[in-house]
Every structure is written in structure tokens, then in C-alpha cells.
Amino acid sequence: MKHFSEISATAERVVDAAEGLIQARGYNGFSYDDVARLVGIKKPSIHHHFATKSELAAVVAQRYTHRFKELLLQIEGSSVKAAERLSAYAALFEKTFSTDKHLCVCGMLGAESSSLPEIVNHEVQRFFDANLDWLTQIADDGQRAGQLTSKLSPQSIAETYLSLLEGAMVVGRGMQKASGPAIVADHFLKTLTVN
């Protein structure tokens, strides 16, 4: 498959448009024509950059995961305490949600996964793996340093926190309310440092 770093400037705008559409309407909720209108070219021109919709969506997820990993590294570089890092992590989701109630790309695709091409599902899986790995590491470090006093295992903290954030976006949307994942993340973080 194509790698996002090797695509042209126009192809990148195609990916930009597709990303936003997936976050707003999901894979089954957008068309090549929607993308074309946003980019300002015609539908068949999209096919020139990405032969199939599956490939386009896979590249969207691939680039999303890559950028997310960069942000995770930034968090490690700019904060030391586990609670701060986990809070900064939640802020990533909050920022996404605060943009027109956009969902996490892979949260949306994860929900739809039973109707998605395997090539897309594979990228979604990689996103969640990367997030769980990172969260587990952060939780482990925090516990070893005595910053997190929760008796949950690092893996359990990671699973729980990721599920919580993804779910908060879905519920926030379903309830048509403004409040996003940051609030529930805050609640959960309290339980990690108290008991």
C-alpha cells in the first residue's frame, strides 16, 4: 500500500478532506464526490490519487496514527509526571472533539469495522495497539515512580482509559452536548491517584 509520506500535495489535500469526512460521517457516510467537492477537483481525479476508497481510508488511518505517535512523543518530552501525561493525552481527544464534535478517526472506523475492508481494519488495529502500548508504559512508569497509587495493572489502566476516551466522544455526540472526553478523563484520573 501507498505510504502517506510519499504522496503529492494534492493527494495530501485529498487525505485531509477524507479524514474530516470520516471523523464526521464515517466510512460508509462519505463518497468520492464529497471529497472531490472539498478539494475542488472532480470525482475521477480522486481516483487518480487513490484507486479505491479502501486505500484512501487506509492512508487516512495510517497518517492519523503516525501523527498521533508524534504527539505522544511530545507529551513525553513536555511533562514528567504520569498524571500530567495522561491528562495531556486526554487533551488530544478533547481537541478533536471540540472541532465540530469530530470523532477519533479510528474510533469511528472501529465502530464500523464489521463493514470495512480488511486493509482499513488493519490500520485501525495498529492505532489502538500503539495507544495501548504507550498508555501501558506511561502507567507502568507512573506506578514505579509512586505517582500513580492505583492498584490496577498498567494494562488495565491503559485499556480502561482508552475505552473511556473513545466512549466519551461517542456518548457526547449521541447526547448532542458540548462536553467532551476531558471531563470524564478527569474523573478517572482522580481514581488513579487516590486509592
Place this chain on the structure above:
Amino acid sequence: MKHFSEISATAERVVDAAEGLIQARGYNGFSYDDVARLVGIKKPSIHHHFATKSELAAVVAQRYTHRFKELLLQIEGSSVKAAERLSAYAALFEKTFSTDKHLCVCGMLGAESSSLPEIVNHEVQRFFDANLDWLTQIADDGQRAGQLTSKLSPQSIAETYLSLLEGAMVVGRGMQKASGPAIVADHFLKTLTVN
């Protein structure tokens, strides 16, 4: 709008089929023809029972919410301790997920809500409202009875728990793994009784 309790036997089978399809593929991922094939009648016959796809989906969500409320009453009747009730609540989500990784109807529709007819979104909102109300009440009772020692407010517990369960299903799907919402629910419940 039609009420689910006033529909014919065939219409109910239509709702059954649509419910499963929404849980598997979402609103934008199924068609009247899919429903027709499952029920064993032709596509236009579906229109006889539900004039539009929006109405069908709205009735699916309406019935789903009604049944869910019945199950919540059952939980209140069969367990007294808050932790048991919350655990039984998680078991409802686990049971759904264990059926071909089906999502909660309103979790799926919540994720898709930006591309859904308002009539459907309204029913989804009612589902989440009902769940948050119930969870808040259960948490409040549990705290007053000294069964939940968490210092989080009942509202916070409710929001967090619901988000966690909805998210666990999405993440579980995206990771293509067997484990469902029950596990993370268990993790979270520990934090409610320990600190």
C-alpha cells in the same frame, strides 16, 4: 411517529432485522434490501411497514431503549448492592458484544449522529438520558448506603461508566479481539469501592 408496540408481527421482524444490521454495520451500512433478504420478503414490502429508513431506525432505537429500561428494572429487582447492580449493568453490554461483536444500537448511532436524520438522533438522545439517569440514581443510592466509597459525584460516576462501556465495545471491535466491556467495567468498579 409509529410506536413499536403497535406494529404487526411482520413489522416486528423487520425491526428485528434492522436492529441487528445497525448493530453490525450502522445506519449508513445497511439497506432496505438487506432487511428484506433477512425477513424473507421483497424490498418494497419493507416500505409498506416503514415508509422511510429514518422511521425504521427511529423505531429500532425506540424499542431498544424501552427494552433496556425493562432490563434496568430487572436489575433493581434482583440485586440490592450498588456494585452488583453496576456489574449487572455491564453484563448487558457484554452480552450484546458477545453476539457477533454487536455494538449497542445507540452507541453505533451516536457515532454516526452527524449524518443521521433528526428523528433518529432524538431517540438516541433519549437512550443516553435514560441510562445516565438510572446510573446516577444507582450511584447515589450506593453512596448513601455506604456501598460505594468513591468520592466522585453520582453524576460523574454515571457519565464515566456509560462512556467506558460504550467505548470498550468500539475499541474491542477495532482491535478485533474477543474481550468485551465486562473486563474494563470490572477495573473501574474496583476503583469505586476502594478509595
Place this chain on the structure above:
DNA sequence: GTCTATAGATGGATAGAC
């Protein structure tokens, strides 16, 4: 209540000119 037939729009995707 179910059917065949069909409308009219839109879906993803391709051919071939420029």
C-alpha cells in the same frame, strides 16, 4: 400485505481526450 416494475439519484470505478 406482498408483489413486479420502475423511477431518479447516487455509489465506486474506468476509458480516453487534453
Place this chain on the structure above:
DNA sequence: GTCTATCCATCTATAGAC
């Protein structure tokens, strides 16, 4: 790399016979 034109499948929905 973008376009027009077009294919063919599918979509939601309707008309009208049985």
C-alpha cells in the same frame, strides 16, 4: 494530473396489479 463521458451496481422510494 485533470477533465468529460459513461458504466453498472445499488440506493431510497413510489406506482399500481394481485
